[in-house]
Amino acid sequence: MTAWLVNGSPGESVPVDDRGLAYGDGLFETIAIRAGQPRFLDAHLERLQQGCDRLGIPYPGNERLEADIRLLGDCQHGTLKILLTRGSGPRGYAPPEVATVTRILGLTESEADLTPVAAVRVRYCATPVAVNRALAGIKSLNRLEQVLARAEWDDPGIQEGLMLNDRGDVVCGTMTNLFLVSGGGLLTPDLGECGVRGVMRDRVIRVAEQNNISVAELRVSRTNIENAEDMFLTNSLIGVWPVAELDGQTFTRSALTLRLMQLLADAGVTECAV
Amino acid sequence: MTAWLVNGSPGESVPVDDRGLAYGDGLFETIAIRAGQPRFLDAHLERLQQGCDRLGIPYPGNERLEADIRLLGDCQHGTLKILLTRGSGPRGYAPPEVATVTRILGLTESEADLTPVAAVRVRYCATPVAVNRALAGIKSLNRLEQVLARAEWDDPGIQEGLMLNDRGDVVCGTMTNLFLVSGGGLLTPDLGECGVRGVMRDRVIRVAEQNNISVAELRVSRTNIENAEDMFLTNSLIGVWPVAELDGQTFTRSALTLRLMQLLADAGVTECAV
Numbered sequence: 001m002t003a004w005l006v007n008g009s010p011g012e013s014v015p016v017d018d019r020g021l022a023y024g025d026g027l028f029e030t031i032a033i034r035a036g037q038p039r040f041l042d043a044h045l046e047r048l049q050q051g052c053d054r055l056g057i058p059y060p061g062n063e064r065l066e067a068d069i070r071l072l073g074d075c076q077h078g079t080l081k082i083l084l085t086r087g088s089g090p091r092g093y094a095p096p097e098v099a100t101v102t103r104i105l106g107l108t109e110s111e112a113d114l115t116p117v118a119a120v121r122v123r124y125c126a127t128p129v130a131v132n133r134a135l136a137g138i139k140s141l142n143r144l145e146q147v148l149a150r151a152e153w154d155d156p157g158i159q160e161g162l163m164l165n166d167r168g169d170v171v172c173g174t175m176t177n178l179f180l181v182s183g184g185g186l187l188t189p190d191l192g193e194c195g196v197r198g199v200m201r202d203r204v205i206r207v208a209e210q211n212n213i214s215v216a217e218l219r220v221s222r223t224n225i226e227n228a229e230d231m232f233l234t235n236s237l238i239g240v241w242p243v244a245e246l247d248g249q250t251f252t253r254s255a256l257t258l259r260l261m262q263l264l265a266d267a268g269v270t271e272c273a274v
Numbered sequence: 275m276t277a278w279l280v281n282g283s284p285g286e287s288v289p290v291d292d293r294g295l296a297y298g299d300g301l302f303e304t305i306a307i308r309a310g311q312p313r314f315l316d317a318h319l320e321r322l323q324q325g326c327d328r329l330g331i332p333y334p335g336n337e338r339l340e341a342d343i344r345l346l347g348d349c350q351h352g353t354l355k356i357l358l359t360r361g362s363g364p365r366g367y368a369p370p371e372v373a374t375v376t377r378i379l380g381l382t383e384s385e386a387d388l389t390p391v392a393a394v395r396v397r398y399c400a401t402p403v404a405v406n407r408a409l410a411g412i413k414s415l416n417r418l419e420q421v422l423a424r425a426e427w428d429d430p431g432i433q434e435g436l437m438l439n440d441r442g443d444v445v446c447g448t449m450t451n452l453f454l455v456s457g458g459g460l461l462t463p464d465l466g467e468c469g470v471r472g473v474m475r476d477r478v479i480r481v482a483e484q485n486n487i488s489v490a491e492l493r494v495s496r497t498n499i500e501n502a503e504d505m506f507l508t509n510s511l512i513g514v515w516p517v518a519e520l521d522g523q524t525f526t527r528s529a530l531t532l533r534l535m536q537l538l539a540d541a542g543v544t545e546c547a548v
Contacts, residue, residue: 002365004290013287014295016278016378021288022357023417024298030365055418056425081365083296086421091276091304091355091382093417093424093448104290108365130404131440134422142416143297143367144329147360148408150367151330166405166467174367193440 002081002108005068018102020085023093024141026102027051029199031080032237033107038069038080039268040236043199048084051138057086060101068105078109079237085141117261117271119244119253120159120233122173124222125149129163129171129194137197150174159241160233165194169219173233176241177201178220181230181254185214200234200269207263213256230254239271240264276355276382279342292376294359297367298415300376301325303473305354306511307381312343312354313542314510317473322358325412331360334375342379352383353511359415391535391545393518393527394433394507396447398496399423403437403445403468411471424448433515434507439468444494447507450515451475452494455504455528459488474508474543481537487530504528513545514538 004012019025029044038044045062052059065082072080083104089096127149135142149163160173171189172178177198180187186208191197208215225231230251231243240261243251265273278286293299303318312318319336326333339356346354357378363370401423409416423437434447445463446452451472454461460482465471482489499505504525505517514535517525535546 002291006290012290014290016280016286016288016357016380017276018295019421021292021295021359022302022415023421024415025418025421028296055422079365083290085295091353093420095421095425106290127408128406130406130409132402132404132419133440134401135404135418140418141296141298142418144299144409144414144416145406146367147293147297147299147369148329151369166407 002106003072005072005105007103008068008071014102014104015088017088018085019087019089020083020102020141025055026057026083026085026141027055027139028081028083028141029139030236031082033075033078033080034268034270036074036076040199040203043202044082044236047139047197047199048082051140052084054138055086055140056095057084058099058101060084060103065103068103072105072107075107075109077112078107081106083141117240117242119242119251121157122160122162122233122243122246123153123158124247125152125161125163125174127152127163129165131165131167131193133193136193136195137191139196146174162246168221170222170225171195176233176235176238179204179232179234180220180224180228181256182224182228184256185216187216187218187220187224187228189220190217198235200236200239203267203269204234204240204260204264207267208260211263213260225249230257232257239269276380277346279346279379281377282342282345288376288378289362291362292359293361293363294357294376294415299329299369300331300357300359300415301329301413302355302357302415303413304510305356307349307352307354308542308544310348310350314473314477317476318356318510321413321471321473322356325414326358328412329360329414330369331358332373332375334358334377339377342377346379346381349381349383351386352381355380357415391514391516393516393525395431396434396436396507396517396520397427397432398521399426399435399437399448401426401437402440405439405441405468407467410467410469411465413470420448436520442495444496444499445469450507450509450512452505452507453478454494454498454502455530456498456502458530459490461490461492461494461498461502463494464491472509474510474513477541477543478508478514478534478538481541482534485537487534499523504531506531513543
């Protein structure tokens with residue numbers, strides 16, 4: 001059951017002429033609710049605002065969105081989705097001179113999962129992730145590539161798929177960012193030209209740097225992965241997923257991954273407690 | 275005023291959890307109504323069905339969509355929009371095993387514009403169009419690139435902007451396909467890796483071939499454009515727009531463009547009558 005709020009009022013529908021539907025002209029965030037609080041809310045709102053700036057959509061402001069969140073009521077554990085669109089408009093790609101942003105919030109309460117994190121099985125996807133510097137980094141509503149990549153498998157034993165761009169760089173999972181442990185530090189794909197800059201990815205980088213663990217953002221090839229000591233995936237809801245196997249390549253947990261997970265657990269990502 | 279039909283009933287809203295809104299997980303067509311009939315309806319429905327096949331969305335069938343169109347009632351002149359989405363679903367990119375497609379149709383009646391076609395002014399856009407063979411050719415709801423490109427100018431004297439991919443190929447206009455007149459025949463960008471395969475583009479190619487005018491689909495560079503004798507743009511609503519000027523380069527009408535416009539006018543694209 002998800003409780004929805006549209007422009008500050010309980011509601012479960014949007015007008016058919018909303019540009020979010022027509023063109024994917026908008027952005028979203030998916031936020032973990034843990035111990036009654038939206039985790040890393042400031043970071044999510046910051047990315048949302050940056051996305052609005054990039055697309056030229058007026059940002060409603062943190063106060064407005066935080067008031068919406070309060071209206072949704074108390075929740076101990078669950079998932080909060082925030083979706084902003086450029087609102088309704090006449091036919092045609094040209095954005096209206098004055099956009100009336102549509103704010104959609106959905107709160108889904110769930111049981112806390114107390115099972116310890118298990119390493120996941122991962123595959124490579126054939127669906128490419130497109131290179132486009134205009135959309136790189138932000139979490140827009142144009143997510144068909146991820147949908148098609150995720151539709152490539154239905155084996156419930158495989159938890160995630162990795163996507164490459166047409167240059168052969170490994171960019172991201174369908175819903176995660178990826179990190180490699182290599183040479184005593186971390187490598188992660190540079191997202192200047194494609195991919196979504198995850199809030200959990202940022203948090204991993206920050207925690208690593210605070211603890212003198214080097215992080216290099218660069219183009220990552222399949223060869224980089226073959227040569228890596230370890231690999232893990234991140235997103236806001238899962239925290240960290242250590243990778244057990246990727247299309248036949250197996251990984252054993254490195255001390256660095258375990259140390260980072262403990263540091264993240266200390267920073268509020270309780271799923272990472274081992 | 276647009277009359278809307280959602281899943282066969284008058285309606286102006288869709289559920290907030292529709293995947294068309296969440297991920298742009300769907301397709302659309304924009305169809306000219308001329309002399310009381312949706313022009314080239316078969317071709318539009320064929321492209322829609324091909325798009326559904328590519329995305330793995332169940333196509334509702336021509337009969338169902340034609341019944342929807344009849345329900346919208348009589349219209350002499352206007353624009354019909356058909357939008358299909360993968361319907362509602364739980365959070366997450368994985369498509370539901372059984373999708374219940376959402377059908378949205380909008381009919382906007384308008385006055386017939388009897389002004390003869392005038393040549394248009396065009397510019398180059400900075401927003402790139404992404405290379406992605408998984409989405410190339412189809413008219414999906416992921417159209418943020420076009421929105422951002424169209425937002426680059428607000429001079430009403432400029433009617434269209436051309437978009438390039440990151441390889442430097444000129445691919446399309448924000449809402450049009452493009453043709454060059456060169457060496458006595460036509461050149462048009464190959465759309466195997468990006469761009470939308472327009473219904474009017476297909477019609478131009480067919481009419482040209484039926485009249486022994488050569489058409490080459492290939493990678494088009496800015497140099498190809500600089501060396502072209504003439505240039506025109508196409509889409510379903512405008513028919514053909516001859517280009518007067520592109521960022522300082524002027525074009526004068528070639529006999530081939532005029533001949534093609536007459537052939538298109540004979541084939542039902544009455545806007546092309548000169």
